Amino acid sequence: MKVDVTELKPKKAILKIEDTEPYFVNSIRRIMLSELPKLAVDDVTIYDNTSALFDEIIAHRLGLVPIPTDLDLLVPRDECVCKGKGCPNCTVRYTLSKEGEGPDKKVVVYSGDLQPAEKSWAITEDKIPIVELYKEQRLILEIEAVLGCGKDHAKWQPVQAPGYRFIPTIEIDKERIDEVKEFINELPEGLVKLKGDKLEINDIKNMSVLESYIDKANADFITIKRDSSKIIFSFETDGSLKTEDALKKSAKILEEKYAEFGKLLKKIK
């Protein structure tokens, strides 16, 4: 297996994986969706809410706010030594208190207004509007965030839009190069480029555009081949985990699953 990093930003990653099988990349993808843990608001205590939105809507919005998670410092609540009571090992607490400032002014409550019990848990995605306050409206609440995973609720899903595609190769019929040139003139500008007798696509994301044009024109002088051992894997995170950490942790979870399966097999023998 060979892995090339095409793009690795804190919130977006594209990897090129060669000499692999689709099932492998798919298992990583599915671990990311359903078993990778992250922090999300689970318990909201509302002391005062005179805003235009219902308590439930505010609680729901708070649940969707990504909270920066350090997986080395936290354990899931049901595995914690406190036996589900909630302690600093498994729970992160925030408080929020904001009030409207008179009749002509709009006060927006942002996710950044959540005050963490400890500075290190401060929310990085601090521009998410929770509710708008007018006149004398008030919002005072306390929240608890715990670890969870995507199979329990979508708010605990740290990775967005993970997906993979096979790397396509475009082959053209060299004897019918004139037809190919004519076909290319019909395409949107900047979609493909012709290099000698090789046709190349500028952005692999636009492959389906090219394919629909080929279908429409019945262009049998161009064939697209896909090799399932060469895969482009891309995913995004919501900011609670870095892409690098998310990928490493997913691989670790998958490894642990195989190890457990191996152990069970030994028992059968």
Next chain:
Amino acid sequence: MALERKDRNHIGDVVIIPVRCFTCGKVISEVYEEYKKRHTEYKTAIDSGEKPKEIPKKILDDLGVDRYCCRRMIISHVDLVGEAAPYE
């Protein structure tokens, strides 16, 4: 009927921009305010017959909203918290 529809947006319930995209889960609410600001600039330019500095397509691209599922969240949203504000 008109009154009935006034306090509801395209999903029929919420009056403030949803935190995340319904389809993919990307956080989109944090760019909405800037989009709204830049879209108003575009709108005023169009209304006064001038050539706008940027079109909505460019604003969305610029804000990193790539997929069409996230783009519709922003484009189709009607901000009505102000209208619902008198009611507690």
